[in-house]
Amino acid sequence: MAYKVVIEKTAAKTIGKMDARPRTMILSFLKALAQSNNARTEFDGKALQGDKRIWRFRLSNYRVLADINDKTVTITILKAGHRREVYR
Numbered sequence: 001m002a003y004k005v006v007i008e009k010t011a012a013k014t015i016g017k018m019d020a021r022p023r024t025m026i027l028s029f030l031k032a033l034a035q036s037n038n039a040r041t042e043f044d045g046k047a048l049q050g051d052k053r054i055w056r057f058r059l060s061n062y063r064v065l066a067d068i069n070d071k072t073v074t075i076t077i078l079k080a081g082h083r084r085e086v087y088r
Helices: 011-019 020-034
Strands: 003-008 044-048 054-059 063-067 074-082
Touching: 003 011, 011 020, 011 074, 020 054, 020 063, 020 074, 044 074
Parallel strands: 003 074
Antiparallel strands: 044 054, 054 063, 063 074
């Protein structure tokens, strides 16, 4: 069961402004995420403490915040960026 990955406008804009190396790392992660059977267990992700629907994935010093919906088999990328800025 492959997921459909949807990137919100603000996240796409942030990813587009990144340097080449982190942008490539995040985009390749999103491709792998789309092909996974269970995104929660296959990757190093955790639910956020404040909102258990939102999951964060660690990619070196960068984070991807996503909403995983198993009923519609979609993953919505809410934010992506450096760890010091993404949680604001």
